[in-house]
Amino acid sequence: MLVSSHHIDNFPLALAEVSKPWLASVFKVSVDDLLDFRVTAPKIDRGYGSKVGFISLSWAPGVRTQGLPATLAIKVMPEYSATADMVRQRRTFCREARFYAELAAQTPVRIPKVYAALWNDETGNAVLLLQDCSVLRRFSFFDPPRFKELARVIDTAARLHGHWWQRETELVASEAVMGPTHAVWTQWASEMANSWSAWLESPLAAFLPVEWRGLCIDIAATAEKRMTTDWPTRNLTMCHMDFHCQNVFFDQAKISDSIVIFDWDGCHLGCGAHDIAYFLGLLPLTLRRQVETPLLHRYHRKLLQAGVRDYDFANLKADYAFGCLFNTFLIPMQLALDLSQPQAQADAERMVVGLLQMVLDNQEGPMM
Numbered sequence: 001m002l003v004s005s006h007h008i009d010n011f012p013l014a015l016a017e018v019s020k021p022w023l024a025s026v027f028k029v030s031v032d033d034l035l036d037f038r039v040t041a042p043k044i045d046r047g048y049g050s051k052v053g054f055i056s057l058s059w060a061p062g063v064r065t066q067g068l069p070a071t072l073a074i075k076v077m078p079e080y081s082a083t084a085d086m087v088r089q090r091r092t093f094c095r096e097a098r099f100y101a102e103l104a105a106q107t108p109v110r111i112p113k114v115y116a117a118l119w120n121d122e123t124g125n126a127v128l129l130l131q132d133c134s135v136l137r138r139f140s141f142f143d144p145p146r147f148k149e150l151a152r153v154i155d156t157a158a159r160l161h162g163h164w165w166q167r168e169t170e171l172v173a174s175e176a177v178m179g180p181t182h183a184v185w186t187q188w189a190s191e192m193a194n195s196w197s198a199w200l201e202s203p204l205a206a207f208l209p210v211e212w213r214g215l216c217i218d219i220a221a222t223a224e225k226r227m228t229t230d231w232p233t234r235n236l237t238m239c240h241m242d243f244h245c246q247n248v249f250f251d252q253a254k255i256s257d258s259i260v261i262f263d264w265d266g267c268h269l270g271c272g273a274h275d276i277a278y279f280l281g282l283l284p285l286t287l288r289r290q291v292e293t294p295l296l297h298r299y300h301r302k303l304l305q306a307g308v309r310d311y312d313f314a315n316l317k318a319d320y321a322f323g324c325l326f327n328t329f330l331i332p333m334q335l336a337l338d339l340s341q342p343q344a345q346a347d348a349e350r351m352v353v354g355l356l357q358m359v360l361d362n363q364e365g366p367m368m
Contacts, residue, residue, distance in 0.1 A: 196223065
Protein backbone atom coordinates (compact mmCIF):
# COMPACT_ATOMS: atom_id res chain seq x y z
CA MET A 1 0.00 0.00 0.00
CA LEU A 2 1.39 3.38 -1.02
CA VAL A 3 -0.37 6.70 -0.52
CA SER A 4 1.11 9.44 -2.70
CA SER A 5 0.03 12.98 -3.45
CA HIS A 6 1.57 16.26 -4.54
CA HIS A 7 -1.26 18.75 -4.27
CA ILE A 8 -1.61 20.39 -0.85
CA ASP A 9 0.12 20.48 2.53
CA ASN A 10 -2.44 18.24 4.22
CA PHE A 11 0.29 16.48 6.16
CA PRO A 12 2.44 17.17 9.24
CA LEU A 13 5.54 19.33 8.82
CA ALA A 14 6.91 18.49 12.29
CA LEU A 15 6.86 15.43 14.55
CA ALA A 16 4.58 17.23 17.00
CA GLU A 17 1.96 17.66 14.25
CA VAL A 18 1.43 13.93 13.67
CA SER A 19 -2.16 13.12 14.60
CA LYS A 20 -4.43 10.12 14.91
CA PRO A 21 -6.81 11.33 12.16
CA TRP A 22 -3.92 11.81 9.74
CA LEU A 23 -2.44 8.37 10.43
CA ALA A 24 -5.86 6.76 10.06
CA SER A 25 -6.36 8.52 6.72
CA VAL A 26 -2.99 7.27 5.43
CA PHE A 27 -3.91 3.65 6.23
CA LYS A 28 -7.51 4.12 5.09
CA VAL A 29 -9.07 3.04 8.38
CA SER A 30 -11.32 4.80 10.87
CA VAL A 31 -9.89 6.81 13.75
CA ASP A 32 -11.35 4.23 16.13
CA ASP A 33 -9.21 1.53 14.50
CA LEU A 34 -6.08 3.28 15.78
CA LEU A 35 -6.19 2.80 19.52
CA ASP A 36 -3.04 4.69 20.32
CA PHE A 37 0.20 5.98 18.81
CA ARG A 38 3.44 7.48 20.09
CA VAL A 39 6.04 9.55 18.25
CA THR A 40 9.65 9.59 19.40
CA ALA A 41 12.85 11.16 18.08
CA PRO A 42 16.14 9.24 17.93
CA LYS A 43 18.75 9.91 20.61
CA ILE A 44 21.25 10.91 17.93
CA ASP A 45 19.81 13.11 15.18
CA ARG A 46 21.79 12.24 12.05
CA GLY A 47 19.57 13.85 9.44
CA TYR A 48 20.16 17.20 7.75
CA GLY A 49 17.66 17.40 4.90
CA SER A 50 14.78 16.21 7.07
CA LYS A 51 13.82 15.36 10.64
CA VAL A 52 13.49 11.64 11.35
CA GLY A 53 11.22 10.16 14.00
CA PHE A 54 9.64 6.84 14.90
CA ILE A 55 5.97 6.01 15.46
CA SER A 56 4.66 3.08 17.50
CA LEU A 57 1.05 2.18 16.74
CA SER A 58 -1.57 0.10 18.51
CA TRP A 59 -4.36 -1.12 16.22
CA ALA A 60 -7.77 -2.48 17.16
CA PRO A 61 -7.98 -6.15 16.14
CA GLY A 62 -9.97 -6.82 13.00
CA VAL A 63 -9.86 -7.39 9.26
CA ARG A 64 -9.26 -3.71 8.44
CA THR A 65 -6.10 -3.53 10.54
CA GLN A 66 -4.68 -6.94 9.75
CA GLY A 67 -1.09 -6.63 8.55
CA LEU A 68 -0.70 -2.93 9.39
CA PRO A 69 2.72 -2.03 10.82
CA ALA A 70 3.30 -1.72 14.57
CA THR A 71 6.19 0.71 14.05
CA LEU A 72 7.10 3.25 11.38
CA ALA A 73 9.82 5.70 10.56
CA ILE A 74 8.67 9.19 9.61
CA LYS A 75 10.57 11.95 7.85
CA VAL A 76 9.29 15.52 8.19
CA MET A 77 10.74 18.91 7.33
CA PRO A 78 14.00 19.95 9.06
CA GLU A 79 13.71 21.88 12.32
CA TYR A 80 16.62 24.24 11.65
CA SER A 81 15.17 27.13 9.64
CA ALA A 82 18.13 27.70 7.31
CA THR A 83 18.20 24.01 6.40
CA ALA A 84 14.43 23.98 5.85
CA ASP A 85 14.73 27.01 3.56
CA MET A 86 17.42 25.25 1.51
CA VAL A 87 15.32 22.07 1.29
CA ARG A 88 12.31 24.04 0.07
CA GLN A 89 14.31 26.09 -2.41
CA ARG A 90 15.98 23.06 -3.99
CA ARG A 91 12.93 20.80 -3.62
CA THR A 92 15.15 18.03 -2.27
CA PHE A 93 12.53 16.48 0.02
CA CYS A 94 9.89 16.74 -2.72
CA ARG A 95 12.18 14.83 -5.05
CA GLU A 96 12.71 12.12 -2.45
CA ALA A 97 8.94 11.69 -2.09
CA ARG A 98 8.67 11.48 -5.88
CA PHE A 99 11.44 8.88 -5.96
CA TYR A 100 9.47 6.64 -3.62
CA ALA A 101 6.27 7.21 -5.58
CA GLU A 102 7.71 6.87 -9.10
CA LEU A 103 11.05 5.04 -9.17
CA ALA A 104 11.57 2.96 -6.02
CA ALA A 105 9.65 -0.05 -7.32
CA GLN A 106 11.88 -0.18 -10.42
CA THR A 107 15.16 0.17 -8.50
CA PRO A 108 16.84 -3.22 -7.90
CA VAL A 109 18.39 -2.55 -4.49
CA ARG A 110 16.84 -2.80 -1.05
CA ILE A 111 15.02 0.36 0.03
CA PRO A 112 12.79 0.91 3.08
CA LYS A 113 9.19 0.06 2.28
CA VAL A 114 7.16 3.23 1.81
CA TYR A 115 3.62 3.68 3.16
CA ALA A 116 3.11 7.35 2.31
CA ALA A 117 4.99 9.76 0.06
CA LEU A 118 3.35 13.20 0.16
CA TRP A 119 4.71 16.44 -1.22
CA ASN A 120 3.75 19.88 -2.45
CA ASP A 121 5.65 21.11 -5.50
CA GLU A 122 4.65 24.72 -4.85
CA THR A 123 5.82 24.99 -1.23
CA GLY A 124 8.62 22.41 -1.28
CA ASN A 125 7.21 20.63 1.78
CA ALA A 126 7.00 16.84 2.05
CA VAL A 127 6.57 13.93 4.44
CA LEU A 128 7.40 10.22 4.24
CA LEU A 129 6.13 7.25 6.22
CA LEU A 130 8.61 4.39 5.86
CA GLN A 131 9.43 0.96 7.16
CA ASP A 132 11.18 1.15 10.53
CA CYS A 133 14.71 -0.14 9.87
CA SER A 134 16.06 0.78 13.30
CA VAL A 135 16.46 -2.90 14.20
CA LEU A 136 19.05 -3.23 11.43
CA ARG A 137 22.69 -2.38 12.04
CA ARG A 138 23.69 1.19 11.30
CA PHE A 139 27.07 2.76 10.79
CA SER A 140 28.41 6.24 11.43
CA PHE A 141 31.29 8.40 10.26
CA PHE A 142 33.04 7.44 13.52
CA ASP A 143 32.11 3.75 13.37
CA PRO A 144 32.36 2.99 9.65
CA PRO A 145 31.84 -0.42 8.05
CA ARG A 146 34.63 -2.97 7.96
CA PHE A 147 36.16 -3.92 4.62
CA LYS A 148 33.82 -6.84 3.93
CA GLU A 149 30.82 -4.60 4.64
CA LEU A 150 32.28 -1.81 2.50
CA ALA A 151 32.59 -4.36 -0.29
CA ARG A 152 28.90 -5.26 0.02
CA VAL A 153 27.98 -1.59 -0.23
CA ILE A 154 30.10 -1.25 -3.38
CA ASP A 155 28.43 -4.36 -4.86
CA THR A 156 25.01 -2.84 -4.16
CA ALA A 157 26.02 0.45 -5.78
CA ALA A 158 27.20 -1.41 -8.90
CA ARG A 159 23.84 -3.19 -9.09
CA LEU A 160 21.99 0.13 -8.81
CA HIS A 161 24.16 1.87 -11.41
CA GLY A 162 24.23 -1.08 -13.78
CA HIS A 163 20.43 -1.27 -13.81
CA TRP A 164 19.97 2.39 -14.75
CA TRP A 165 23.06 2.62 -17.00
CA GLN A 166 22.45 4.83 -20.08
CA ARG A 167 18.71 5.08 -19.36
CA GLU A 168 18.86 8.86 -18.99
CA THR A 169 15.70 9.54 -21.04
CA GLU A 170 13.67 7.42 -18.64
CA LEU A 171 15.29 8.98 -15.60
CA VAL A 172 14.92 12.65 -16.52
CA ALA A 173 11.24 12.06 -17.27
CA SER A 174 10.80 11.93 -13.49
CA GLU A 175 11.10 15.10 -11.42
CA ALA A 176 12.76 12.93 -8.78
CA VAL A 177 16.02 12.98 -10.76
CA MET A 178 18.02 16.16 -11.38
CA GLY A 179 20.39 16.71 -14.25
CA PRO A 180 22.45 19.63 -15.56
CA THR A 181 19.46 21.12 -17.43
CA HIS A 182 17.06 20.96 -14.48
CA ALA A 183 16.01 24.45 -13.31
CA VAL A 184 16.91 23.73 -9.68
CA TRP A 185 20.30 22.36 -10.71
CA THR A 186 21.22 25.35 -12.88
CA GLN A 187 20.15 27.75 -10.15
CA TRP A 188 22.22 25.82 -7.61
CA ALA A 189 25.21 25.88 -9.97
CA SER A 190 24.88 29.64 -10.48
CA GLU A 191 25.00 30.16 -6.71
CA MET A 192 28.12 28.08 -6.13
CA ALA A 193 30.70 30.85 -6.50
CA ASN A 194 28.89 33.11 -4.02
CA SER A 195 28.32 30.18 -1.65
CA TRP A 196 32.02 29.34 -1.67
CA SER A 197 32.93 32.99 -1.12
CA ALA A 198 30.56 33.23 1.85
CA TRP A 199 31.96 30.03 3.34
CA LEU A 200 35.58 31.17 2.94
CA GLU A 201 34.71 34.43 4.71
CA SER A 202 32.92 32.64 7.55
CA PRO A 203 34.38 31.34 10.83
CA LEU A 204 33.95 27.81 9.46
CA ALA A 205 36.97 28.34 7.20
CA ALA A 206 39.22 29.90 9.83
CA PHE A 207 41.18 26.67 10.36
CA LEU A 208 42.28 26.38 6.71
CA PRO A 209 45.99 26.79 5.96
CA VAL A 210 46.87 29.25 3.19
CA GLU A 211 47.55 26.60 0.53
CA TRP A 212 44.20 24.90 1.11
CA ARG A 213 42.41 28.23 0.96
CA GLY A 214 43.95 28.63 -2.48
CA LEU A 215 42.69 25.17 -3.45
CA CYS A 216 39.18 26.15 -2.37
CA ILE A 217 39.36 29.33 -4.46
CA ASP A 218 40.39 27.27 -7.50
CA ILE A 219 37.55 24.78 -6.93
CA ALA A 220 35.05 27.59 -6.49
CA ALA A 221 36.13 29.29 -9.71
CA THR A 222 35.25 26.20 -11.76
CA ALA A 223 32.25 24.90 -9.80
CA GLU A 224 29.45 26.31 -11.98
CA LYS A 225 31.12 25.26 -15.23
CA ARG A 226 31.77 21.81 -13.83
CA MET A 227 28.10 21.38 -12.93
CA THR A 228 26.78 22.58 -16.29
CA THR A 229 28.83 22.66 -19.50
CA ASP A 230 31.49 20.24 -18.23
CA TRP A 231 29.05 17.75 -16.74
CA PRO A 232 29.61 14.25 -18.18
CA THR A 233 27.41 13.24 -21.10
CA ARG A 234 28.46 9.58 -21.33
CA ASN A 235 28.10 6.55 -19.05
CA LEU A 236 25.26 8.19 -17.15
CA THR A 237 23.05 6.47 -14.62
CA MET A 238 21.02 7.19 -11.49
CA CYS A 239 23.23 8.52 -8.69
CA HIS A 240 22.08 8.60 -5.08
CA MET A 241 24.19 11.72 -4.39
CA ASP A 242 24.05 11.31 -0.60
CA PHE A 243 25.66 7.89 -0.60
CA HIS A 244 27.52 7.65 2.70
CA CYS A 245 27.76 5.08 5.47
CA GLN A 246 25.14 6.77 7.68
CA ASN A 247 22.56 6.26 4.92
CA VAL A 248 23.20 2.52 4.82
CA PHE A 249 21.58 -0.22 6.93
CA PHE A 250 23.12 -3.68 7.22
CA ASP A 251 20.71 -6.62 7.53
CA GLN A 252 22.72 -9.38 9.20
CA ALA A 253 19.87 -11.86 8.65
CA LYS A 254 20.13 -11.60 4.85
CA ILE A 255 23.82 -11.67 4.06
CA SER A 256 23.23 -12.37 0.35
CA ASP A 257 21.39 -9.03 0.00
CA SER A 258 22.26 -7.24 3.21
CA ILE A 259 22.44 -3.55 2.24
CA VAL A 260 19.41 -1.26 2.60
CA ILE A 261 19.84 2.28 1.28
CA PHE A 262 18.10 5.26 2.91
CA ASP A 263 17.71 8.97 2.04
CA TRP A 264 16.99 9.33 -1.69
CA ASP A 265 16.52 13.11 -1.71
CA GLY A 266 19.57 13.80 -3.88
CA CYS A 267 18.92 11.60 -6.92
CA HIS A 268 20.70 12.99 -9.95
CA LEU A 269 21.89 11.99 -13.38
CA GLY A 270 25.62 11.39 -13.35
CA CYS A 271 28.36 8.79 -13.46
CA GLY A 272 28.12 5.98 -10.95
CA ALA A 273 31.70 6.66 -9.90
CA HIS A 274 30.44 9.98 -8.45
CA ASP A 275 28.52 7.98 -5.82
CA ILE A 276 31.59 5.88 -5.08
CA ALA A 277 33.70 9.02 -4.64
CA TYR A 278 31.07 10.43 -2.28
CA PHE A 279 30.90 7.22 -0.26
CA LEU A 280 34.66 6.84 0.11
CA GLY A 281 35.27 10.57 0.60
CA LEU A 282 33.21 10.64 3.79
CA LEU A 283 35.08 7.74 5.36
CA PRO A 284 37.93 8.53 7.79
CA LEU A 285 40.90 9.69 5.73
CA THR A 286 43.24 6.83 6.67
CA LEU A 287 40.57 4.21 5.97
CA ARG A 288 39.68 5.80 2.62
CA ARG A 289 43.28 5.63 1.48
CA GLN A 290 43.54 1.99 2.52
CA VAL A 291 40.42 0.75 0.72
CA GLU A 292 40.14 3.15 -2.22
CA THR A 293 42.06 1.21 -4.90
CA PRO A 294 40.75 -2.31 -4.14
CA LEU A 295 37.16 -1.07 -3.90
CA LEU A 296 37.40 0.87 -7.17
CA HIS A 297 38.62 -2.28 -8.92
CA ARG A 298 35.81 -4.28 -7.29
CA TYR A 299 33.22 -1.71 -8.41
CA HIS A 300 34.49 -1.84 -11.99
CA ARG A 301 34.39 -5.65 -12.01
CA LYS A 302 30.82 -5.70 -10.63
CA LEU A 303 29.66 -3.16 -13.24
CA LEU A 304 30.94 -5.41 -16.02
CA GLN A 305 29.19 -8.38 -14.42
CA ALA A 306 25.98 -6.31 -14.37
CA GLY A 307 26.18 -5.96 -18.16
CA VAL A 308 27.94 -2.61 -18.57
CA ARG A 309 30.03 -2.52 -21.76
CA ASP A 310 32.69 -0.23 -23.26
CA TYR A 311 33.70 1.19 -19.90
CA ASP A 312 37.31 0.51 -19.02
CA PHE A 313 39.04 1.24 -15.72
CA ALA A 314 40.70 4.38 -17.08
CA ASN A 315 37.25 5.86 -17.81
CA LEU A 316 36.11 4.93 -14.33
CA LYS A 317 39.13 6.64 -12.78
CA ALA A 318 38.46 9.82 -14.77
CA ASP A 319 34.80 9.82 -13.66
CA TYR A 320 35.93 9.17 -10.09
CA ALA A 321 38.34 12.13 -10.15
CA PHE A 322 35.51 14.34 -11.45
CA GLY A 323 33.31 13.04 -8.63
CA CYS A 324 35.98 13.93 -6.06
CA LEU A 325 35.86 17.52 -7.30
CA PHE A 326 32.07 17.63 -7.48
CA ASN A 327 31.71 16.35 -3.92
CA THR A 328 33.26 19.54 -2.59
CA PHE A 329 29.81 21.13 -3.00
CA LEU A 330 29.26 19.78 0.52
CA ILE A 331 31.70 22.32 1.94
CA PRO A 332 29.76 25.57 1.34
CA MET A 333 26.54 23.72 2.24
CA GLN A 334 27.78 23.87 5.82
CA LEU A 335 26.45 27.44 5.95
CA ALA A 336 22.88 26.05 5.98
CA LEU A 337 23.53 23.63 8.87
CA ASP A 338 23.37 24.12 12.61
CA LEU A 339 27.04 23.83 13.60
CA SER A 340 26.76 25.76 16.85
CA GLN A 341 28.00 22.88 19.02
CA PRO A 342 31.76 22.23 19.32
CA GLN A 343 31.43 18.60 18.21
CA ALA A 344 29.47 19.64 15.13
CA GLN A 345 32.18 22.17 14.26
CA ALA A 346 34.89 19.55 14.69
CA ASP A 347 32.98 17.12 12.48
CA ALA A 348 32.60 19.83 9.82
CA GLU A 349 36.34 20.51 9.83
CA ARG A 350 37.08 16.80 9.53
CA MET A 351 34.79 16.57 6.50
CA VAL A 352 36.50 19.53 4.80
CA VAL A 353 39.94 17.99 5.33
CA GLY A 354 38.78 14.63 3.97
CA LEU A 355 37.15 16.07 0.85
CA LEU A 356 40.01 18.41 -0.05
CA GLN A 357 42.67 15.76 0.54
CA MET A 358 40.69 13.40 -1.68
CA VAL A 359 40.85 15.95 -4.50
CA LEU A 360 44.61 16.26 -4.08
CA ASP A 361 45.05 12.47 -3.95
CA ASN A 362 43.08 11.86 -7.15
CA GLN A 363 43.54 14.95 -9.31
CA GLU A 364 45.95 14.71 -12.22
CA GLY A 365 46.86 17.93 -13.98
CA PRO A 366 45.28 21.36 -13.48
CA MET A 367 41.87 21.94 -11.92
CA MET A 368 38.98 21.58 -14.39
